[in-house]
Amino acid sequence: MNAITFQRLNIFLTVCQQGSFNKAAELLFMSQAAVSQHMQTFEAAVGNKLFVRSPRGVSLTPSGKTLQAYAEQILPLVAEAERAVINVAELKDESLQIGATPGLSVYVIPQMLSRFQTAYPNINLSMHTSLVTESIEKVLSRQYDFGFVEGHLNDLDLEEVIAIDLNPIQYVLLVSPEHRWAAQKSIQPSDLAAEPFLFRLPTSRSRRWMVLELSKLGVSIDNPVAELDSPGAIKYSLFSQLGVSILPDYSVKREIERGELVQVEIEGVELVRPVKLIRQKDRILGPVPQAFLDMF
Secondary structure (H helix, E strand, O other): OOOOOHHHHHHHHHHHHHOOHHHHHHHHOOOHHHHHHHHHHHHHHHOOOOEEEEOOEEEEOHHHHHHHHHHHHHHHHHHHHHHHHOOHHHOOOOEEEEEEOHHHHHHOHHHHHHHHHHHOOOOEEEEEEOOHHHHHHHHHOOOOOEEEEEOOOOOOOOOOEEEEEOOOEEEEEEEOOOOHHHHOOEEOHHHHOOOOEEEEOOOOHHHHHHHHHHHHOOOOOOOOOEEEOOHHHHHHHHHOOOOEEEEEHHHOHHHHHOOOOEEEEEOOOOEEEOEEEEEEOOOOOOHHHHHHHOOO
């Protein structure tokens, strides 16, 4: 029986990356006892200790460091070979887990998933709506293969994440057709300060971003007429002429086309927010996740 197997190398390298049997077990969806037993069996098979165990976790012995160097070359090469020869369109019983922030999960990501499903109809796709920090956490715990998030991530620790920039999102000022601004081509930024304004909740990252962008224009909206928890809720409030608001264009295209809402330009202002696809940096992508990534 071979001492070194693909399964053992995979578990070994995950433990190396995480520095802990327990954290590796969480990523591998195994019990800590099972990971520990696999590694003890591995050490017995090669006749060398690979880890130094301590209450704080594990570190590598000289033999472990040597094996890690080989594992970091072997496992990506095996994954590359799989991607080269496996026909993803013919795979069955494979799945892809996607996380996305609320607006993207409703208005943007379904179109991407539809394209992927057309190309690979046998792959089971699951999309989950989650906030930015939750999406990052679940990508790092490998509950999600990928996450889609909107906004700048400078305030977050992304050391273990790869973030790929996608097409940014344009934000637009909206009013009801009955609003006095509906007949105007544009307004001045200062006009916003005195107008009843509909905002997202204070905990919303998009709300904080918008407040910052408006402050750069010298506009402070200290007393919004309402604070709502979704773009949809804001849209219905706009229909009721409760106030004005700024929303991502993807969420209001149909309403603008139908004349249910009117887009008004803010002179000299362009509000653009980045969109990123995130994935775990150390994760070796199999054929299905790689096929999805190749769409971008």
